[in-house]
């Protein structure tokens with residue numbers, strides 16, 4: 001039966017919710033190998049030359065990103081997964097705090113950051129079109145989840161405010177959000193200085209190129225489609241090429257930790273880590289017996305991934321009905337995973353682009369996107 005304030009029934013909303021959970025996960029994972037091979041055509045990978053399919057980078061970014069907070073707000077206020085429209089959560093409640101986190105992120109992503117961007121490469125129309133599709137599903141899925149009966153129970157104020165994972169998650173969200181802005185700002189600053197001209201400030205590349213020109217060497221920087229790219233420096237740029245991506249992942253991992261139970265059960269040794277760390281001897285004693293089992297488990301997992309049974313497992317997953325699919329996988333974790341799946345191949349190829357473009361000038365020990373590791 002349709003609720004009077006909705007034009008669809010709760011059952012329809014539940015079906016759509018499960019559809020979004022299943023297909024956002026599968027499609028994000030399926031694009032990983034494709035986007036390693038073919039770069040999404042925006043930013044430094046925009047196709048060269050003129051085409052009617054190339055649209056303004058800043059305007060299209062604003063339009064495609066606005067879809068997410070609009071859908072989120074609509075679903076958060078309507079609570080389509082509830083049989084009866086619930087009262088709105090109190091302003092200082094876990095649900096309201098998490099909704100504010102989501103909207104603060106998108107106020108920056110969709111409006112503040114693009115309006116502060118001096119210039120952005122054109123984008124192929126396919127990019128905003130697919131981003132609108134993603135944001136339609138993701139924004140509604142996240143708003144529906146946070147206002148759902150499940151989230152209302154999981155995020156009951158007294159219990160949640162006493163939960164360590166809620167506060168650790170919020171802290172990670174805040175650190176990731178600040179880090180994302182700081183590192184984006186370093187890039188925008190390179191663009192701004194390049195736009196203002198040589199007098200007011202030079203990017204690192206301009207300085208390097210200046211030195212090279214004096215030595216009679218060819219400048220190393222490229223200005224594809226007229227946009228200026230320099231070698232970013234400072235903060236996490238000293239360790240990785242894409243700290244803005246890394247911080248965005250920290251942000252959404254923190255959000256997921258605060259907003260939802262983990263999709264799998266952690267081994268007891270990890271859940272008891274805080275108490276074990278107080279006494280390192282206890283920790284070693286606890287780790288000893290589980291380590292061989294953990295390594296054995298990893299080996300079994302690797303064998304499974306390489307076996308035909310893995311393919312069958314994927315096919316079964318794709319064929320399973322949406323309401324049964326990944327029942328413990330909630331939208332905040334799907335969003336985090338989809339971000340990593342979309343952004344990791346781009347960071348990988350972007351890192352290669354920096355190395356080919358700037359050659360020896362590019363810092364040799366800079367990793368791709370995870371400091372000291374990858």
Ligand SMILES: NC(=O)c1ccc[n+]([C@@H]2O[C@H](COP(=O)([O-])OP(=O)(O)OC[C@H]3O[C@@H](n4cnc5c(N)ncnc54)[C@H](OP(=O)(O)O)[C@@H]3O)[C@@H](O)[C@H]2O)c1
Pocket residue numbers: 042043044057117119120121122180184187188190191227228229230231232244245248339342343346
């Ligand atoms: N890409 C994704 O799939 C995705 C998904 C979710 C969230 N985000 C977030 O959205 C934000 C923007 O993403 P993005 O993929 O556009 O990030 P990006 O490639 O790092 O570019 C960010 C901005 O800086 C400019 N820029 C990049 N490298 C530069 C350099 N070396 N010198 C001067 N300017 C440079 C870009 O201009 P050009 O456009 O002209 O290259 C763009 O305006 C990031 O905070 C990211 O975390 C991205």
